[in-house]
Amino acid sequence: MITERPEHQPPTIEILRGTATEEELAALIAVVSNAYAQEEAGAVAVERQTSAWQRTQRPLRRPLRRDIPWGRFAG
Template identity: 75%
Template sequence: MSESDRTRAIDIVRGHPTEEELAALIAVISDSYVREAADAVAEEPRVSAWQRTQRPMRTPLRRDIPWGRFAG
């Protein structure tokens, strides 16, 4: 389902707005929603597929520590 196929609901909890007031409210909210959706796009990282798939290499084993971590 695309974004344009979804419907939005506005619940009026107080007062009795006129049709003109509701139309103004819908226009302002729609404009704000479009602007927010346009600004909310995440930028793609600028790394290659090769860099994304590579795991960091493990540091070499320390040979100065004896096996079992004790020298007795």
Template identity: 75%
Template sequence: MTAQNAQDGTSAPEAPMLDITRGAATEEELAALIAVISEAYATEAAAAVADEPSVSAWTRTQRPLRRPLRRDIPWGRFSG
């Protein structure tokens, strides 16, 4: 969270982190890697949209299910 977000009380999504653990990559290699990963991330984020569930008229007009039985209220004269 940045200082600006902390003052506003809002939270922004953090940027993905990239750590190179082996080797010595050049600036061109890092730029190409970041470009490819950024494009793949943007494509995946755009495709990850959830569809709205469709509700039919039949479902809308049905009565709701009955309320569950209350087990805390004894019934009949056989309640101990």
């Protein structure tokens, strides 16, 4: 079980069942570290570029409400 700690402390690993050898723990740390590094490298958030034209455009009008009667056709 890997638990997150505040930034000044590294994460910890707890063995909940059985006993792990030093080689097994080293392999676990290497695999998890490599997987984390690959995920971090691939995690890129695409920022949408908004042009000045798009920022100044008025929003589209709301759709007409067909449930509200109007004019002489209201009955």
